[in-house]
Amino acid sequence: MTIPSLDLLLASLATADRSSYSHRYAVPNLWHNGTTGVSMVDPVDYYGDTLNAIRNAPPCALNTGPDDADWSASATVYNLFVRYDAAFDHNLDGHIGTDALPEGFRETGTLLKAIAMLPYIQRMGVNTLYLLPLTSIGAVNRKGSLGSPYAIKNQYKLDETLGEPVLDLSLETQLRALVEASHHLGMRVVFEFVFRTASIDSDWIEKHPEWFYWIKSGESLPPYSAPAFEDDKLTRIYEQVDKHDFHELPEPDETYRNRFVPAPEKLTLGANGYTGTTDDGGECVIASAFSDWPPDDRQPPWTDVTYLKLHDSPRFNYIAYNTIRMYDEALEQPEFRAMKLWREITGIIPHYRKEFGIDGAMIDMGHALPPELKASIVAEARKGAPEFAFWDENFDPSPKLKEEGFNAVFGSLPFVIHDVLFIKGLLNFLNRNGVAIPFFATGENHNTPRVCHNLAGKEAGRRRSLFLFTLGAVLPAMPFIHSGMEICEWHPVNLGLNFTDDDRQRFPAETLPLFAPAACDWAKTNGLDPLCDDIRKVLDIRQQYFDLIRCGDKGSITQPYISDLQLLTVMRKSGGKNLVFVGNSNFEEPVTGTMEFGQQEMEFEELITGRTLTVSDHKLVIDFAPGQCVLFELPGTDEE
Known part of the structure; x- marks a missing residue:
């Protein structure tokens, strides 16, 4: 089996000029032989050998579902933010440079390095690669030196920093090679797409200023931010939204609404983006974005991002929770839909499916899209490809999402991991309501704290990471590895959800990998195995x-009784079989627990270690090390 784009990369590497080499190019051993430390290599030989090994490996079958269409149910996911997760300090000077090294290779993550990581990812048992946005990034008001991958400048162009200068090949060819190599190794590929926002210097602005919100000049930066609501209005907002009552939702005050102006006809592009002229001769600019929900959220403004104006109604010409997510009933009417923009959006995923052969899409802020637009996106992408997967940034794996055509949801596991009682509550909820579609079995993603974040010790973080992964692996969910979790990374990627004011002081934008050069600790693996x-x-x-x-x-998904509240039990029951998980949620101290059974004496194998567990006088007593988990198949159905 040939991989044409991979062959093109190999041919380009073979013609690389090595005259400027310092031959001090380090790569982490973990990526190629599974140990810690680094090796000094010739980068052309290293990448050439790695790509050749991939090309010459026997092709692996892609995972399928019960009907060969819904393959997400059998997905094990590795989440890769290429610019960060494939980055490394190759010249060992202590920082990640943004300019290419003399050899023509970057230290920030690239598509070539992502390909080189595939065998490492495959060895863990992963069969699905999930990539955060790869598209071109706006240059105006960037957060950090590299800007956010969610500040999309052009939906059809790739971020130029993802290419290796040494390769005389287009970014598109390098991306095709990544998808083809993934498929060859038996891994499906899912891209994340951003349809609710764009960069404030988006290429769409010049031709379609009406697709954006405009604000009087001088009011586009702080103190401009999310509108403030008085307590009584906040109470009413929450009550109405909880009841799904979107009739006459409370609006921001008139002063806030009057900051916004209609889209200008005359535009000027300058160093700080586009400016326009208002009807009264004043100046206006694109309004930057902020976290709109909850309506009293006070996350820092997103200075490089703006919301797309999906509806065109003079009354609702402003950015607030009721115009960009919890759409007011009077706004969400067919006559106000920006249909040209909607059609543009629905054509994006089909382009990537046809051009690069991707297998699925995760829609950023999909929960904030109008339902009719969301349905159109799904339907258009699946024309001729019914197996194309859609994952939703939603917290509830309900039948409704399945009916809408989605195959998996983000879920709420990351929001309960800090307290075992919260985990037990979530499991009770799932047991009562069922799990219609898989959710992400993870304690972290790029918007949440790392599992190891703010824990007292590194070993406790490692134990917690393995505890949560093992728990997630026995749930009707998709095992999900947020790149770096496997080496117990603790530094947050972004300050999105569940962060404190202290965190925001500790981690300004220029220190966050979502916006600035950084790399995981691939060489030392944070001092842990x-x-x-x-x-x-x-x-x-x-x-x-x-x-x-x-x-x-x-x-x-039941929870059998065990004698200590720090121990979490989960029993999975189906088809006459019972699989039991028991884990110690105390990551610092050992705990002993006792389970009781109807059968007086029995033995069974603990699946992780292979040791024998013995029930005597109806009791199973297990001594747990800090954070330790056990798995065993329970004979019969007489547990109590």
């Missing part, structure tokens, strides 16, 4: 019991 082998072992067990684990029926 990587979790790669542990992850593979857990995933192998999951595969052994996959039909049972995939079952999301009501009553299939």
